[in-house]
Amino acid sequence: MPKLFRELRDPETGRWLPKEVWYRVRGAVAVLLSLAVLVGGGWFVYGKVHDAWLAYRTTDDYIDAEGAADVVVEIPQGSTASKIADILLASDVIKTADAFTKAAAADPEGAKKIQYGLYKLRTQIPAKTALEMLLDPANQIKNQFQIPEGLRLSQVLSTLAKATNVSVKSFQKALKKRSQFDLPSWIGKSNEGFIFPDTYNLPLKPNAVNVLELPIAQFNKTLSDLAFEERADALGYKPYEVLIVASIIEREVFRDEDRAKVARVFYNRLEEGMRLQSDATVAYAVKKTGTIWTTDKERASDSPYNTYKHKGLPPGPITAPARKALDAAVNPEEGKWLYFVPVNLDTGETVFSETYEDHQKALEQLHSWCLQSEENKKKCS
Structure with a gap:
């Protein structure tokens, strides 16, 4: 028999001692309750800290690279990073314009390569992911x-x-x-x-x-x-x-x-x-x-x-x-x-002359080429 329960009996008669039983049980319950409070409180505190951390991380930016839904965004010609940020924000691609301008500043060479046009993106994605998608030709909708x-x-x-x-x-x-x-x-x-x-x-x-x-x-x-x-x-x-x-x-x-x-x-x-x-x-x-x-x-x-x-x-x-x-x-x-004339309309060969006399010779070359075939004659007419 476990020691705890042996100590709850009278050593001479072997009978249970009610008061001692109650005290021991009450103490054990108190210990268990204390442990429960500590464990529960720990989980409560962890949950609060975790929620606060997520809130801190997502104040300026989304964190899920998968995003929520597809969206088509148009980037006008000559758009600056701040202009692109405003466009992405309006389409709910990014959470804040500041997040995208920071991502663009971290990769200035990449940001310069963003072409104007239509892009298939995702809503509610991190700014860095949005930048990467804009730089990927596979996401650009070609309609030229x-x-x-x-x-x-x-x-x-x-x-x-x-x-x-x-x-x-x-x-x-x-x-x-x-x-x-x-x-x-x-x-x-x-x-x-x-x-x-x-x-x-x-x-x-x-x-x-x-x-x-x-x-x-x-x-x-x-x-x-x-x-x-x-x-x-x-x-x-x-x-x-x-x-x-x-x-x-x-x-x-x-x-x-x-x-x-x-x-x-x-x-x-x-x-x-x-x-x-x-x-x-x-x-x-x-x-x-x-x-x-x-x-x-x-x-x-x-x-x-x-x-x-x-x-x-x-x-x-x-x-x-x-x-x-x-x-x-x-x-x-x-x-x-002072003069120029093409002498072969197939190759585009052109003769440049400083004098009228030399120019006339070049015109004779063109005339000769034009008479070489019926096809050439058509090209000279």
Whole structure:
């Protein structure tokens, strides 16, 4: 028999001692109750501390990387980290904007690589996870449209209308209120020249304004990258004049290596007081597409864009030049050329000449190439 219970009996008679039993049982119960209070209190305190810790951790940020639900978020072009944070906060992707700006500050190179467009994300995820998802191409929703190089404005607007289901009239109406776009102050009255050719991500809800903002923003970025205004000033021309030169280069040149040379030809002719005699400007004047070759009748046009008839530059661009044409216009190659002509329309081989006599020889080369086959004749017409 256990000692505890032996001590509860009378040693002589073996009978239970009621008082002693009660005292012992009461003491044991008190001990058990004390232990229960301690254990229960411990769990209570642990629960409170745990809840406080979770509350502290989630005050500024979510902690579940799985999130709650799928959500599509649109990041506009040129968005800063703080702007992206506001967008993510509004969509309940992150808990606070401060959490995302801190995550972006911890990975500044990564944050710079976030592209504009549509993203499939999760709601209620940590800011760091949101940043990682924005940097993962697999989460970007590709819905793109392209503005090809060398198109005049009417062709560009038709292309945009087909790609976005926004009417041409809507684009034309938007362009009548150019103050709503961030255009350089030196841009002329024409709407040619700044709807930059490139590939773009379609906005979630496309309209004339938010679609046009994309190529205009890219146009401005390209000008900044090339130090376009500063370089134009160094050449002795106004930025708009150099933009016009770039637009002609875009339509005149076949090969990349010839662009800077063609730019020099145009500047040389302007400085010599010679007419530019660009077939590309005449084609624009008479609304001719598909070719830059022009006839004697077309070159007799009275249009101010006819650089065979009028000295100096045309009054505005004839297309929106791409980056390579803009680059060539502000970085012309050194040379004394006054003439150029392609002598092989398949390869784009071009001959540059300093004298009219040499230019005539180059024209004979072109003429010979055009007569080599019926197919060549078609390309020269």
